[in-house]
Structure formats: structure tokens, C-alpha cells
């Protein structure tokens with residue numbers, strides 16, 4: 224499909240720093256970056272929509288075997304157990320952790336299904352150049368759901384669970400498991416060919432009439448340029464409410480970050496799981512899980528789990544605190560560094576769920592009665608809450624607030 228119109232995207236506002244700039248014609252296979260903060264504004268991938276549609280359809284097909292066939296089979300002392308993706312929810316629910324089960328089920332099954340259910344029809348309609356009035360709304364739902372669809376994070380969690388089980392029992396990956404690997408890789412590939420701004424441009428005009436002069440705002444969801452008077456109303460392209468900045472950004476981010484700080488301490492003190500052998504429990508914290516991986520010589524996995532579970536949440540919490548303090552105190556120094564850190568936090572946040580998924584897989588696979596079984600512990604609930612709250616905090620934060628101070632000439 225010809226994507227030439229993408230070259231004609233004219234004036235745009237950087238989503239990270241708010242700078243208005245006019246985008247020159249972007250050559251194929253090139254990226255246009257913000258002139259001020261370096262954020263990516265547009266990636267032009269010829270055939271991107273067709274490729275994304277083909278990959279999304281492949282993901283739609285793989286969804287069924289990846290979710291309805293057993294992923295792994297564990298044999299222990301003559302008994303055998305297997306797990307489906309959804310067993311993360313059911314096993315945690317059955318062992319007294321329904322809230323944790325719901326979070327795992329939402330991220331590993333519900334969000335990927337809903338995301339594809341919104342993305343596939345959006346891409347079909349865009350490819351067929353058919354534009355029903357609800358298309359923008361539908362694609363906005365797909366964009367909103369994407370970070371919560373954690374298939375690739377679940378895959379890494381499965382790898383950690385596999386490595387921990389392999390040490391004590393025989394474990395094999397079954398057909399569903401290989402389909403899940405393919406499903407996760409296809410989903411990663413969709414992200415590499417899909418440029419959101421190109422899709423929005425294909426869905427509808429990038430600016431409302433009469434926005435050539437006078438004060439304007441841009442839609443925070445789809446980047447449509449609208450007159451300032453339209454603030455508070457609905458975006459004609461994606462049906463989101465138009466706001467100049469994310470509403471209540473400072474207060475929401477501060478409250479979520481503060482709550483996450485307390486839970487982060489709890490999550491690191493309390494055990495996250497127990498291995499129960501012959502009725503005797505052996506509780507393990509996030510840190511002792513990392514140590515166990517090192518003792519078994521699994522250095523790469525130990526480093527991944529340490530970064531995802533201990534370092535990344537701490538970087539997120541201190542980073543968000545730094546952003547909030549800078550805004551409150553009117554600091555404008557190092558605003559570039561803060562913007563880069565914000566982009567990093569936004570991108571990396573969901574990977575912290577590796578341990579949560581690993582725990583859900585161990586509790587569903589390692590259930591051999593009195594011989595040995597794994598149970599979740601309260602630390603896992605605290606940790607899942609940290610990941611959820613820090614993701615919500617970074618999504619509620621509006622990086623443009625930091626740049627508003629620069630424009631208003633604060634010291």
C-alpha cells in the first residue's frame with residue numbers, strides 16, 4: 224500500500240516536549256526526531272500498514288493454540304502437570320490470591336485478546352481506505368491497550384520459571400509453548416513496522432479547519448491539532464476529550480508514586496513465594512530468587528530478573544520523584560536528561576512483571592501434593608501492585624509540564 228500521504232504530515236507537536244514544528248517530507252526507512260528533545264515523531268516504513276496487518280492476522284491465528292494448548296509439562300516422581308496461560312489466574316485464585324490472579328489474567332490473556340480485537344479491524348479498515356466514524360475511537364482503544372498486553376513479558380517470565388523448575392524436575396515445552404513463543408515474536412514484530420502517526424494520518428485529517436492561525440492545542444491521544452476553544456470537548460478524530468495537558472497529572476502521579484514507594488519496600492521485605500516440601504515451607508524473596516539463579520549458574524537470567532524486579536522499579540520511582548520535584552521547585556536544568564529518562568521509564572515499565580508471571584507459572588505447574596508445591600506469598604501481591612501503580616504513574620505524568628517551565632523562563 225502506498226503511504227505517500229505520510230510525507231505530507233505538516234505541523235506537529237512533540238508529545239514529549241510540546242514543541243511545535245513542521246515536519247519535512249520524511250524519506251522511506253527514515254525517522255523524524257524532535258528538534259528539541261530528540262523524541263521520535265515519525266518513522267516511515269514503506270508498506271508498514273500492510274505488514275502490520277499481515278502480522279496482526281498471524282497473531283490472531285496464533286492466539287488460539289498459544290492460549291488453549293498446554294505450554295509446558297512437568298513430570299515429578301511419576302506425576303505429571305501441565306499449564307495453559309489462563310492457569311496463572313486460576314491457580315492463584317484457588318490458592319487464596321484472587322487479586323493477583325486477576326492482574327496476571329488481565330495482562331497475559333485479556334489485554335492481548337482485546338488489543339488484537341481492536342487492532343485487527345482498525346488495520347483492515349485503514350488498508351481498505353474505509354473510514355467509519357468509530358474507526359478513530361477503535362484504534363485509540365488499541366493504542367491504550369498495547370502496554371497492558373504483556374505477551375512478550377510473559378514469555379520471559381516463562382523462561383525464568385522453566386529454568387527454576389528444570390533444576391528439580393523434568394520439564395518440557397509442548398506445542399502450545401512453541402506457539403506462544405511464535406505469538407510473542409509476531410507481536411514484537413508488529414511494533415517494529417507500525418507507526419502510530421501514519422495510522423492516525425490515514426484515519427483522518429491531522430488538523431481541524433481554522434487552525435492555521437490563533438492558539439491551538441493537540442489531542443493527547445491522536446495528536447490532532449484543534450483550536451484552543453475546543454479544549455474540554457471531544458476530538459473529532461479519536462473521540463478522546465481534548466486537553467492541553469494531561470488533567471490532574473501532577474497530583475495523580477504524586478499519589479501513585481508515593482503509594483508505590485511503600486509497596487516497593489514491602490515487596491522487597493516480604494517473601495513472594497514459598498516452596499513447600501513435605502509440609503515444610505521455604506519462603507523466598509525477590510532477592511533470594513535472584514541469588515538462587517546465580518547459585519545455579521544462570522547469570523543472564525539472574526541479571527534480567529535483578530534489573531526487572533529490583534533496579535527498574537527503583538529507577539521508575541526515583542525518576543518520577545525527580546520529575547515531580549523539578550516541577551514543584553521550578554527547576555529547568557537537565558530537562559533533556561529528565562525527558563530521556565521519562566521515555567526510558569515509559570518503555571521499560573511493563574518488563575518488571577517478569578517475576579509476577581514467573582510466580583503464577585510456578586504455582587500452576589509445581590503442585591505435587593505433599594511432595595512439593597509452590598505457593599504465592601503476600602510479597603507477590605505488593606510487587607504486582609508496585610508494577611501496576613508505577614505504570615499508571617508514568618502514564619499519568621505529562622512530560623510537557625517540565626518543558627512549560629522552560630518556555631515560561633523559570634530558572
Ligand SMILES: [Zn+2]
Nearest residue numbers: 237240257260
Ligand atoms: Zn520534543
Ligand SMILES: [Zn+2]
Nearest residue numbers: 442445458461
Ligand atoms: Zn484525538
